[in-house]
Amino acid sequence: MTRRTPTAVDHYDALSAVVRMVRSGRARTRPELGAASLLGRTVISQRVEQAIELGLLEDAETGPSSGGRAPRQLRFNAGRGLVLSAVLGAAALDVAVTDLDARVLEHRHLEWPIARGPEETLTALDAEFTGLLETRRDTPLWAITLGVPGPVEFSTGRPSQPPIMPGWDGFDIRGRLQGRHRAPVWVDNDANLLALGEARASGAGADEMIFVKVGTGIGAGLVSEGRVHRGSKGAAGDIGHARVLEDNSVMCRCGRTGCLEALAGGWALARDAVTAVHEGRSRYLAEIHGAHGEITPADIGRGVTVGDAWCLTAVARAAERVGSLMATLVNFYNPAHLVFGGGVLTVGDAFLRVVDHTVRSRSLPLAATDLVIRGSALGDLGGVAGGAHLAVEALLSADAMAAWTPLGSPSAVDPDRLTAGA
Numbered sequence: 001m002t003r004r005t006p007t008a009v010d011h012y013d014a015l016s017a018v019v020r021m022v023r024s025g026r027a028r029t030r031p032e033l034g035a036a037s038l039l040g041r042t043v044i045s046q047r048v049e050q051a052i053e054l055g056l057l058e059d060a061e062t063g064p065s066s067g068g069r070a071p072r073q074l075r076f077n078a079g080r081g082l083v084l085s086a087v088l089g090a091a092a093l094d095v096a097v098t099d100l101d102a103r104v105l106e107h108r109h110l111e112w113p114i115a116r117g118p119e120e121t122l123t124a125l126d127a128e129f130t131g132l133l134e135t136r137r138d139t140p141l142w143a144i145t146l147g148v149p150g151p152v153e154f155s156t157g158r159p160s161q162p163p164i165m166p167g168w169d170g171f172d173i174r175g176r177l178q179g180r181h182r183a184p185v186w187v188d189n190d191a192n193l194l195a196l197g198e199a200r201a202s203g204a205g206a207d208e209m210i211f212v213k214v215g216t217g218i219g220a221g222l223v224s225e226g227r228v229h230r231g232s233k234g235a236a237g238d239i240g241h242a243r244v245l246e247d248n249s250v251m252c253r254c255g256r257t258g259c260l261e262a263l264a265g266g267w268a269l270a271r272d273a274v275t276a277v278h279e280g281r282s283r284y285l286a287e288i289h290g291a292h293g294e295i296t297p298a299d300i301g302r303g304v305t306v307g308d309a310w311c312l313t314a315v316a317r318a319a320e321r322v323g324s325l326m327a328t329l330v331n332f333y334n335p336a337h338l339v340f341g342g343g344v345l346t347v348g349d350a351f352l353r354v355v356d357h358t359v360r361s362r363s364l365p366l367a368a369t370d371l372v373i374r375g376s377a378l379g380d381l382g383g384v385a386g387g388a389h390l391a392v393e394a395l396l397s398a399d400a401m402a403a404w405t406p407l408g409s410p411s412a413v414d415p416d417r418l419t420a421g422a
Helices: 006-024 030-037 041-053 118-133 173-181 190-202 260-264 266-278 283-292 297-306 309-333 350-362 379-395 398-407 415-419
Strands: 057-062 072-076 082-088 092-098 104-111 141-148 185-189 209-214 218-224 227-229 337-341 372-375
Touching: 006 030, 006 041, 006 057, 006 072, 006 398, 030 041, 030 072, 041 057, 082 118, 082 190, 082 379, 092 118, 092 379, 104 118, 104 379, 118 141, 118 173, 141 173, 141 190, 141 379, 173 185, 173 415, 185 190, 185 379, 185 415, 190 209, 190 218, 190 227, 190 337, 190 379, 209 309, 218 260, 218 309, 260 266, 260 309, 266 283, 266 297, 266 309, 283 297, 283 309, 297 309, 309 350, 337 350, 350 372, 379 398, 398 415
Parallel strands: 082 141, 141 185, 209 337, 337 372
Antiparallel strands: 057 072, 082 092, 092 104, 209 218, 218 227
């Protein structure tokens, strides 16, 4: 991202702080902005007027009085631009268009195996993006985000040795999408976007969070002081390929053995379910296998709902294995919230009950005393909402605003100026 000259620092720092505080709800009036930011009244007044001229803020209703004239409240203009946000899983694709407050305006879910590779996948994604914008041509596109199920070099937007994404390693996703749509693009791990979306929806109390995605595969997103922690190579949170079993016979899709995902991931449970059918241990699964020739993680999730004994046992065993690893991470990281989502196996109480018991029984008392363990509040929309928050927060940073506000909109700036070195 283009860096500012020293003489511009104070101006854009103040503008960015004012807009971000109103957007987050931390301050709603000019006096509240002054108290929260410690900026002078004149600076607050100037930056608020500039933000109003840019269409980022607008005056709203009168706020409560503290003794003198009632102050005019400010409102963030979330309709000023659009964000296209997508999340790729191992077998599905979620695509959405949001406003600048990350509210989903339209959402589409497609069955799509990521193994079809980057060219075919991104061509399909382009078509979905175009369709979402078709009826919204009067509102400018501000940004695009994409979450993928593997490590990402965040500064370049390229997947970095992703275990379950054949053909994607090092692919220039950002360049491909920016060239097609002429908007700044951010690419991140899907669990990171789920974690960010959940943290923003939960408020400041969830600024220390581990979000665990248990779907076809397993991954985690880490939030520290309200910011995503990615690690030096983008591999933070890749818990699915942590070795949890000293048994070389349990092969993972990544080519290693004993991985958590190979024991507790949705694809692993589906693999074991076929064996259970051949051994006559589940009439419910046998009927599904006979009708469709395969068993999916969703079938196992539904089996838990209808009370199938094999499905209940398999999901409980998976939950215990996940919970055992998370207990170690709770001791190490000491989060305030441990949130589960991202797949059908986490729907309902069966999975969470076992995880909760396992984590609390194996964690240090101090780390677990006030720990909140819960399911996701956003469900399937968490990742696309998190992507929108990621993009908007980047565009409202002081450096980005210094690049685009002189031209009035991010859409008027070369996307590379906004994403280089992100």
